[in-house]
Amino acid sequence: MWNLLVVEDESIVRVGLRYMVNWESLGLNWKAEASNGEEALSILASQQIHIVLTDIRMPGMDGLVLAKQIKQQYAGVQVIFLSSYDDFAYAKEALRLGAVDYLHKPTMDEDEIREVLGKAVKLLEEQKPPSRQQLSGDDKNEYLLSMLDTYTFPSPPFASELETDEFKMGCWLTIIRKREDAIAETADSEHLRFVSLLYLIDELVAKDWGGFVFHRHYREVIWIAPLMAKASGNKQPEKSKYLEGLRQKVLELLNAAVVYSHSSCYAHITDLPKAYLEALLRLPVKEQSDNLIVRMAKEWVDRRLLEEDMTLSKVAADIHVSQGYLSRVFQKEVGENFSDYVIRNKLEYAQKKLRETNRKVYEIATEVGYANAHYFSKLFKEKFGVTPIEYRNQ
Incomplete structure (x- = not known):
């Protein structure tokens, strides 16, 4: 689902728009509303927004200034304008700024709104990064690793997968490492042991909980987990107990001693750099x-x-x-x-x-x-x- 922000100073217009169209049928989530440009920028800074539907003329920061700010700070966000009879010159300027299109408030109907929003959705689909199914091996691993650092964090992330119901409630992260005092091995056998560890953890958590498992330079396993376990039924497993059980299975099946740490829960996938640092700080000192x-x-x-x-x-x-x-x-x-x-x-x-x-x-x-x-x-x-x-x- 793509998130929609509607910016309009007249509340009656916002209400009318909200109930004029079945937004979900267009693959859109009516995420937020704002009555002016300043309020809209505040929402964009704190929430994941993909499409902004904004009036051209508003008190304070108008729609054109808002659009310029959006293009500078949130280049992937699509902008659509609402205009009145005497806004034609403004509407032309809006298109020059890179707006998808504009809607004429006095005459717009459901079909016209659907057509214009459809254009925005098509543009978002075209700029969307490859989904995880299209990435494999090292490419997928590098993409997931990029989500652990602020500067390399992809924009947007795997929208089709990381903004699903599975992750909607939040996420947390676990780091798993082979114990440093484990028996020394040759480089080849150590690599094979790590790969076995990676595959086993991926298989176990995919069945029990869900999420993404990858590695950092074959030195640690990283698991990005949704807040809720998918196989929990009515009783949600406690994270530490689940991870301790995972450690025991690794020891039993691979005879590999590991240590682990996990982060607390974060509201959005964009918080992964914070989650990774928190989990890192919780590892045993050695x-x-x-x-x-x-x-x-x-x-x-x-x-x-x-x-x-x-x-x-x-x-x-x-x-x-x-x-x-x-x-x-x-x-x-x-x-x-x-x-x-x-x-x-x-x-x-x-x-x-x-x-x-x-x-x-x-x-x-x-x-x-x-x-x-x-x-x-x-x-x-x-x-x-x-x-x-x-x-x-x-």
Whole structure:
């Protein structure tokens, strides 16, 4: 379901619209209402909105100013305008700003509303990222991993799957790791043991609870779970007891000793970066130390990603560890060195800006810290196989 926000200063018009159309039959959820542009922006900041149906003329912030703000801050949101007889010039400006269409308030009927909303839904479907069924193997794992960091969080997430009834009530996250004091193994046998652990947990939670199971560089299993277990019947299992039972099954079936921690419940899937950090901090101290240091380094990068002068020595000094130690644990935990991680995140941020804005390539290059646009384009092509212009035109 796509979420609809209606912005109209006349309450009678809002009421009329609400009951004029069977919104659910269009795949829409009448999510929220606002009486002015400021109120609408507040709702957009706190709720997942896909379509905004807004009056052009309103007291305070009018619909055109609101649309400009939406396009700058929420590029994927589709905007439709409501206009009156004397708003024709405004309506033309609205279309120039990238609105889907406009509806003429005095004459609009159910069929016209359905047609215009259908256009918006079609545009949303076209820009929607691949669903989990279309992603497999490493691609799916990388996509899910991107949901654990604020800067790499996809926009929108798996809308067709993560905004289902299963996740509507909220979500929580679990980290599962092999105990560090477990018997040492060769690299090959350790990898196979981890893959077996991953598959077993995926199979067990898919049957009992639901959600998504993936891994972080074959070092930890991560499970994103809906609030309610699907096989719970009338009695909802307690999370800690369920996880302890899971640990016991892993020990019995694979003879593998693991530790785990879980987050509290969060209202929306966009809170996953917070849930991951909370679960990380709850791991036993021996298991979290290196991971936590790397997490602190990654958060330092996230906060300063758009700065040009970003070095390993700076982050090491700020989080109070030696540069050599940070370099070793970063490579071990993340699977790439610090500079490669910074470059990758800058390029992925640039990729998002190319996709969601009309800004020039040199402007995006400058924003992510590359004064030389040619060098930026060279790095971009090495990473993604196409130039920034080719990527935008795909």
